Amino acid sequence: MRAEPTPPPLATDLTALRPLLDTVLTALHEGAAARGGPIPPGGPDAVAAHVREALGDPLPPHGTTPTTALHTLTHALTQGAADPSHPLCAAHLHTPPLALAAAADLAASVLNPSMDSWDQAPAASALEALVTEALARQAYPHTPTPDALVTTGGTESNQLALLLARERHRPGHPVQTVVGANAHHSFHRAAWLLGLPEPVTVPTPNGTLDPVALHEALTDLHGHGALLVAATAGTTDTGRIDPLPEIGDLCDAHHADLHVDAAYGGPLLFSDTHRHLLAGLDRARTVTLDLHKLGWQPVAAGLLAVRDRNDLTALSHTADYLNAPDDTEAGLPDLLGRSLRTTRRPDILKIAVTLRALGRSGLGALVDQVQALAHHLADLIEKTPGLQLYERPTLTTVLFRPTDADDTTVAAIRRTLLTEGRAVLGRAHEDGRLWLKATLLNPHTTPDDLQHILNLVEGSTDR
Numbered sequence: 152m153r154a155e156p157t158p159p160p161l162a163t164d165l166t167a168l169r170p171l172l173d174t175v176l177t178a179l180h181e182g183a184a185a186r187g188g189p190i191p192p193g194g195p196d197a198v199a200a201h202v203r204e205a206l207g208d209p210l211p212p213h214g215t216t217p218t219t220a221l222h223t224l225t226h227a228l229t230q231g232a233a234d235p236s237h238p239l240c241a242a243h244l245h246t247p248p249l250a251l252a253a254a255a256d257l258a259a260s261v262l263n264p265s266m267d268s269w270d271q272a273p274a275a276s277a278l279e280a281l282v283t284e285a286l287a288r289q290a291y292p293h294t295p296t297p298d299a300l301v302t303t304g305g306t307e308s309n310q311l312a313l314l315l316a317r318e319r320h321r322p323g324h325p326v327q328t329v330v331g332a333n334a335h336h337s338f339h340r341a342a343w344l345l346g347l348p349e350p351v352t353v354p355t356p357n358g359t360l361d362p363v364a365l366h367e368a369l370t371d372l373h374g375h376g377a378l379l380v381a382a383t384a385g386t387t388d389t390g391r392i393d394p395l396p397e398i399g400d401l402c403d404a405h406h407a408d409l410h411v412d413a414a415y416g417g418p419l420l421f422s423d424t425h426r427h428l429l430a431g432l433d434r435a436r437t438v439t440l441d442l443h444k445l446g447w448q449p450v451a452a453g454l455l456a457v458r459d460r461n462d463l464t465a466l467s468h469t470a471d472y473l474n475a476p477d478d479t480e481a482g483l484p485d486l487l488g489r490s491l492r493t494t495r496r497p498d499i500l501k502i503a504v505t506l507r508a509l510g511r512s513g514l515g516a517l518v519d520q521v522q523a524l525a526h527h528l529a530d531l532i533e534k535t536p537g538l539q540l541y542e543r544p545t546l547t548t549v550l551f552r553p554t555d556a557d558d559t560t561v562a563a564i565r566r567t568l569l570t571e572g573r574a575v576l577g578r579a580h581e582d583g584r585l586w587l588k589a590t591l592l593n594p595h596t597t598p599d600d601l602q603h604i605l606n607l608v609e610g611s612t613d614r
Contacts (some may be wrong), residue, residue: 193570300489
């Protein structure tokens with residue numbers, strides 16, 4: 152009788168895991184050295200060719216050794232990565248994760264709890280309940296029963312906010328969402344997915360939701376059903392924050408609910424210096440927060456905070472094999488109402504580890520640091536004759552462009568820097584023109600790094 156092959160070791164076999172971690176760390180180091188910059192040079196075709204060569208047959212008839220496979224593909228992924236920890240990678244709200252958060256994510260992967268029933272995640276479910284309530288109280292410090300759900304990010308959180316608003320109102324009276332032109336695209340997709348009317352878009356001539364235009368829109372919608380205003384605290388293109396106190400007053404006057412998308416700006420709550428920028432946030436019935444932006448967590452680490460946890464009863468759902476009524480009555484926590492997903496990772500662990508290690512003051516200090524970097528970059532741009540600053544930054548986003556360049560040239564500068572692997576900058580249209588966008592989320596970035604970015608832009612302009 153032929154002997155059965157020995158199965159590969161499991162992640163909890165620490166004797167097998169430890170050398171594999173050494174392999175990963177070596178490949179990460181060597182891959183970054185081979186890349187040599189913030190993004191691989193050569194553009195999409197060159198990167199795809201390199202990945203194709205490293206991968207070979209995606210489903211070979213016979214495998215190679217675990218160490219070879221792990222090293223080869225980790226090296227290829229690292230060499231071909233856009234590295235958010237590189238100071239010249241500053242295009243998007245794509246944060247460099249903290250080492251301790253990444254290590255906590257490894258522990259979550261090894262233990263692999265599934266957050267859909269207590270018997271799959273006893274300690275993780277308790278940890279999630281404690282940490283989400285504590286974070287909800289940051290958004291709602293004067294509310295007796297706040298709570299928060301863990302999400303994959305701002306898109307899921309915004310969709311959940313619209314879903315909860317829909318469920319608060321009786322059938323036949325669909326919720327009409329009102330958003331600013333500066334709002335995240337996810338609101339339009341969420342309305343479509345939920346069968347709600349297309350959101351009414353209010354102009355944002357100064358980059359933020361105009362209270363006068365909002366008042367007119369809400370007045371025009373009077374008598375057409377329930378209303379939900381979605382404001383923004385940290386827009387994607389400029390980092391601006393809508394006037395939340397005035398918007399809260401208008402919502403009260405028009406009997407509209409308020410949701411605030413603070414996926415970007417929400418972590419200002421940790422900063423004693425900058426939290427005043429979020430005045431009025433607690434007027435919202437729901438708030439989107441993302442700690443994989445200004446919280447330095449590996450993706451995903453989103454949250455939806457609610458002012459009253461009773462609003463979450465709309466998500467209640469029963470599957471007998473996961474939350475049978477008699478189990479719930481006997482005291483086993485019901486987790487299905489904590490998400491629209493069934494299987495989900497314990498993303499709360501990395502958040503809890505970070506909060507425990509740094510505290511609110513430690514995270515606040517990081518927020519203050521990147522805010523200061525943004526203002527320093529703005530100072531440098533203002534002092535450079537050949538560059539134009541769009542405006543002083545609200546958060547960590549800085550828009551600028553060569554003074555005499557047209558939009559075609561600006562777009563070409565960005566693509567040249569990308570293709571050559573020299574710098575990663577974003578782009579944004581404001582006031583009818585195209586701007587280069589630097590989003591500064593790396594607290595290890597130095598003033599010299601910022602000057603280097605500007606030198607690269609000026610050098611590309613001179614070609």
